[in-house]
Amino acid sequence: MSVKTLLFCLSLALSTPVHAQGFAGLGTSAEGFTMPVPGRRFSFPADHGAHNDFRIEWWYVTANLQAVDGTRYGIQWTLFRSALATDGATGWASPQMWMGHAAITTSDGHHVAERFARGGIGQAGVTAAPFEAWIDAWRMKSRAAANADALSALDLSAAGADFAFDLKLDSDRPLVAHGDGGYSLKSEKGQASYYYSQPFYRVTGELTLPGGPVTVTGQAWLDREWSSQPLAADQVGWDWFSMHFDGGEKLMGFRLRDGGAGFTSGTWISADGVAEPLKRGAIAVTPLRNAVVAQRSLPIRWRVEVPGKGVDVTIQALNENAWMATAFPYWEGPISFDGTKPGRGYLEMTGYMPTADR
Amino acid sequence: MLLDVRQLKKSFATAEGPVHVLHGIDLNLDRGVSLALTGESGSGKSTLLYLVAGLDRPDTGEIYIDGNALMALDDTGLAALRRETVALVFQQYNLIPSLDVAANLAFHARLAGRNDPEWQRHLADRLGLAGILRRYPEQLSGGQQQRVAIGRALAARPRLILADEPTGNLDEATGDTVLALMLSLVSETGSALLMATHSQRLAGRLDRRLHLHAGRFEQ
Amino acid sequence: MKTALTALLSHWRRHPVQLATLLVGLSLATALWSAVQAINSEARTSYARAAATLGQDQLSTLLRKDGSRFDQKIYVALRRAGWLVSPVLEGDKRFGEHRLRVFGIDPLTTPPQAQAVNIAASGALLEFISPPGVFYVSPETATKLAGQATPPLRAIDGIPSGVVITDIGQAQVLLGAPGQISRLLLWPEQPQRRAALSDIAPDLIERAPDETGDLARLTDSFHLNLTAFGFLAFAVGLFIVHSAVGLAFEQRRPMFRTLRALGVPARSLMGVVCLELLTFAVLAGMVGVALGYAIAAMLLPDVAATLRGLYGASVPGAIVVRPETWALGMAIAVFGTLISAAQGLFGVWRLPLLASAQPRAWAQASRQTIIWQLVAAAALLAAAAIIARYGSGLMAGFALLAALLLGAAMALPALLLAGLSAGGALSKSAIAQWFWADARQQLPGLSLALTAMLLALAANIGVGTMVSSFRQTFVGWIEQRLASELYIATRDDTEASAVRTWLASRSDAVLPIWNVDGEVEGMRTAIFGIADHATYRDKWPMLTASPNVWQVVASGDGALINEQLSRRKTLNVGDTITLPGGYKTRIAGVYSDYGNPNAQVIIGVDKLTELFPDVSRLRYAIRVSPEKAQDLAANLRSTFGIPEQNIIDQTTAKELSLQTFERTFKVTGALNVLTLAVAALAMFASLLTLAGMRLPQVAPVWAMGVTRRRLAVMELWRSFVLAILTAIAALPLGLGLAWILLAIVNVEAFGWRLPMYYFPAEWLRLAVLSILATALAAALPAWWLSRLAPSELLRVFANER
Secondary structure: OOOOOOOOOOOOOOOOOOHHHOHHHOOOOOOOOOOOOOOOOOOOOHHHOOOOOOOEEEEEEEEEEEEOOOOEEEEEEEEEEEEOOOOOOOHHHOOEEEEEEEEEEOOOOEEEEEEEEEOOOOOEEEEOOOOEEEEOOEEEEEOOOOOOOHHHEEEEEEEOOOOEEEEEEEOOOOOEEOOEOOEEEOOOOOOEEEEEEEEEEEEEEEEEEOOEEEEEEEEEEEEEEEEOOOOOOOOOEEEEEEEEEOOOOEEEEEEEEOOOOOEEEEEEEOOOOOEEEOOOOOOEEEEEEEEEEOOEEEEEEEEEEEHHHOEEEEEEEOOOOOEEOOOOOEEEEEEEEEEOOOEEEEEEEOOOOOHHHO | OOEEEEEEEEEEOOOOOOEEEEEEEEEEEOOOOEEEEEEOOOOOHHHHHHHHOOOOOOOEEEEEEOOEEHHHOOHHHHHHHHHHOEEEEOOOOOOOOOOOHHHHHHHHHHHOOOOOHHHHHHHHHHHOOHHHOOOOHHHOOHHHHHHHHHHHHHHOOOOEEEEEOOOOOOOHHHHHHHHHHHHHHHHHHOOEEEEEOOOHHHHOOOOEEEEEEOOEEEO | OHHHHHHHHHHHHHOHHHHHHHHHHHHHHHHHHHHHHHHHHHHHHHHHHHHOHHHOOOOOEEEEOOOOOEEHHHHHHHHHOOOOEEEEEEEEEEEOOEEEEEEEEOOOOOOHHHOOOOOOOHHHHHHHHOOOOOEEEOHHHHHHHOOOOOOOEEEOOOOOOOEEEEEHHHHHHHOOOOOEEOEEEEOOOOOOOOOOHHHHOOOEEEEOOOOOOHHHHHHHHHHHHHHHHHHHHHHHHHHHHHHHHHHHHHHOHHHHHHHHHOOOOHHHHHHHHHHHHHHHHHHHHHHHHHHHHHHHHHHHHHHHHHHHHHHOOOOOOOOOOOHHHHHHHHHHHHHHHHHHHHHHHHHHHOOOOOOOOOOOOOOOOOHHHHHHHHHHHHHHHHHHHHHHHHOOOHHHHHHHHHHHHHHHHHHHHHHHHHHHHHHHHHOOOHHHHHHHHHHHHHHHHHHHHHHHHHHHHHHHHHHHHHHHHHHHHHHHHHHHHOOOOEEEEOOOHHHHHHHHHHHHOOOOEEEEOEEEEEEEOOEEEEEEEEOOOHHHHHHOOEEEEOOOHHHHHHOOOEEEEEHHHHHHOOOOOOOEEEOOOOOEEEEEEEEOOOOOOOEEEEEEHHHHHHHOOOOOOOEEEEEOOHHHHHHHHHHHHHHHOOOHHHEEEHHHHHHHHHHHHHHHHHHHHHHHHHHHHHHHHHHHHHHHHHHHHOHHHHHHHHHOOOOHHHHHHHHHHHHHHHHHHHHHHHHHHHHHHHHHHHHHHHHHHOOOOOOOOOOHHHHHHHHHHHHHHHHHHHHHHHHHHHOOOHHHHHHHHOOOO
């Protein structure tokens, strides 16, 4: 889990994140907003919907796909909610701001689109039942049976100027709660978020690319997370991994970077969906090689070790230039890994400053 | 005596101080007499003529025409004198460019109140202008223009004609013809003529002659 | 070369008045031209800024065919169908005495091309969208609004003057249009798989970016007017330069000849003379442009008021010094100098080494030239007649003006010649005949200046007649239009209904003045509701109307439109118009509506509230006997605490309207006076020039017994006669000009046609003024002549000339 892309923010035109407050202002104080507390139980389907009393929240899907000819693709579909204030004003005055990111990554291309919308007028939002999350024409809509979890079957679509995708996501395994029953700690100082995932999607669908339509299949991972102050003041960014092992197990791991050793955490998920929070020191992530992407030096090759689970793998990106050149730019792209337990997954890296800025 | 000039003095102010042009000139002229004033350029011939014509005033001395003192006349009086008593013929002709030959001929006479078309026609005939009465000065040759100027002066029947190098701009042959005409017409009218010229040859054709040198007459 | 230059320049040391005339003439010509350019470029900059507001010059927009507002649900539906669009709500809102154009935007979806405002930090965004919001305005507007009850102001350079940019949510509240938007900005790059527009929003059409903007188009004619005036003034100024340069060349002819004889090649001589002229041009040009800025700075506030009053265009009242205006001013000064000196330069080039028999180049009365000019004049006037008969549109109007003015200018010398010849034929005495003949002779030298005088005078008569006709019509119109004794603007609905109840027993009638803004026939239109009341039936300034017009309107079956809408869209009684919202109605009448830049429609007040239930109901006209009006106003103010400026009585309203009117034409008046002054100066320069060259003509007459004083008086008389003849010629020309302005240019420029009235007293005043100006111009040369020393005159006779 974790801190995924907590991006957000939304002061438009804010082309440079405010470093002193962490990436995309996520370290700003949460005055007036509700704070995550340990021991709360998730309640579905209500918790699939928006929690307007928390400052930030997201619905985040990544998928590792391949065409019939074996060509590999990655897609991202993200909806962020950010509240500028705690009041419940409606209409145009609503403080709820929405932002969407969508991308398709190929080995030689990276197509990105971004959307913004005001809450309160219907342009973007999330309804818990029937479940639908949307911004403009992008949507994630449940087609689950009445007795099943709403997120077990989803239609997912988005379109940008030079790409589009329409995917069907299906899972027969349960939702996975991270941390302490969904209470996911983000720093020694107690910053935390509510965090659950559905990492077991099988995917079918079609991508539209400049070269034409491509039928694809693969696997997808959905993250749901909300909080009001997920980063500590000294945390500048994070490296986050979601990994599908060929044997069916899943691993979510992250490292929050600060002035020192950082804060590393993760969840081991068995093939049948049983989650096991990794104890302190149970997971190690080590950058192996940096590459220059968008004037930044990014660790593009990693070693991930979970000795307790027999994991020692080397990660490489499908496309090292999977740069999200959005209002709050970051790196997000499909990866594959070799070693003791090979597989595929997604890597997200935020908070790296342009070289010239240092 | 028509013209009586006594002890006439005239000087002009210049940057280098006054230049004395006339140093006490005495001159008299009777009716019907022609007098040539000869002298070098700058000897004072023109100045003397202009003073007699009432175009300028002397520093000291007196000028009487028909017994009237010019000194006593104001601008208006001098203008009346120029209109009615004297007439001028210039080297540069000085016709009025906006009027045709006939109107130029009549102009001075009409100003003087002595318009006499018959007399003007006679003059035109005598001066050979009959065929060009409708022309304008700029369309005439120098000899023709000077003949118009002489006609204009005579048409007013002045008692005194003042001519300043009237043939100075003309070639010798034309000049002789024009002068002959003028002298003949002057004697016809009984006017007196005071003519400035630097040519001794022309001066010899007048009744009297005086030579001016450095502002004084030389005998 | 240097020696030659020194010799040439020594001339000016000895003739300082001539030098002054040359420099003053050139400076003035450049000044008026530059002033107009500076004003125009100031205005155009602000139009370009307005056109670029929210990227309208680069972005396509989606809007309703009739321009009316629509539900924001359509916006959401389009977004959800994949369209990248951003909503804008636009409308006028009054703050105190300032009427502002409010643009409500959604900063989250605004395309980059439309981001005049950088709502950066997230704190700013929250403040921007939360009540009461934030107003982004130009620094100038911020100054104006200081102290008004507005949301917090943020001054940003680059926002057009008079424009407010605020959040769309706040704009909906301010403009009383909840849930409404005016149009959608279309992002240049759209995503794949958008639904067809016709499926989502069949009411909307796509409009291409408007690079020019309505204001630039609307005000085009106004600026063309100014430019024409500037050009006229410049041309008149060049007459002065021409005279002065001509004289200087004439007087230096012997010097040129000497220099040539001493071996200076013609080419070098030309070079030196050109260098001299360029030096003058640069000097005078700099002074002229500076002076032009001063004039522009003086006039701009009135121009700005005019543009605001007539077109709703907001132009800042301060002039900005622009390098291109300087460059253009200098260029025009140099160009003008060379044009004016062309004749003289040609003379130097062709100068024969030996003196010619006839040095009087100026005095050569060329009958052929006059005949040629007369033919040209006839052709031009015929062209004018044809344009007047068959032409249409503003360009035709100006072509007609140009043909008429040029034709008249060409015909003037022949006309004057005829007048002078007639004078000569009628005169008896020799001196009178000489007078007329001499005047004829001087004509070629004076005709340029007289032409300048003719044009200036005709422009004055023409524009004066237009303005006076306008004023007369306007005053009468305002009597009709402002028939009610009091006008009140309440501050909210509660106050409005309280005031109405309170007034019920205290006044004869309370008439609503309610209106909504929208687009009718593609024009920005105010739609008013009108009560069925004698005030309107008796007084409304109707131009054409169907029978029972008031019954028809009151019953909701018809609409009145103003003359502007009628003329611009060729709509007449009986035609049908579509109001915002799609309601179609028949035109029952057309009324005059002077001083309003926009289209206007009037329907019955019941129909208005039926069609637009949300119409703001705050403004009323109150009928009460006039002697009670003041007390009632005071009573209203004290009872309800209504601010001073929210209640206005009829007299004040009329005064304000007339003030606006006067300001509108102040610029025209100022330019008129300046042009006339320049023409008088041209006259002076010409007479001065001639005076210097006239001695050979005057001296023989003096020698034959005409006093200098008499000659001087005749000089004055000659100028008088010429001025009178010119003034007589200027009258019909001026009236023709007025007719073109009233019947063609005004209709195109402002959208209304006015009756033409005649003001003989005014013409007389102008004629006397111009004759006096001419006499004044002639006085100095005449005085010189009367005081001329005989020795000066005698020099003419000198044998060694």
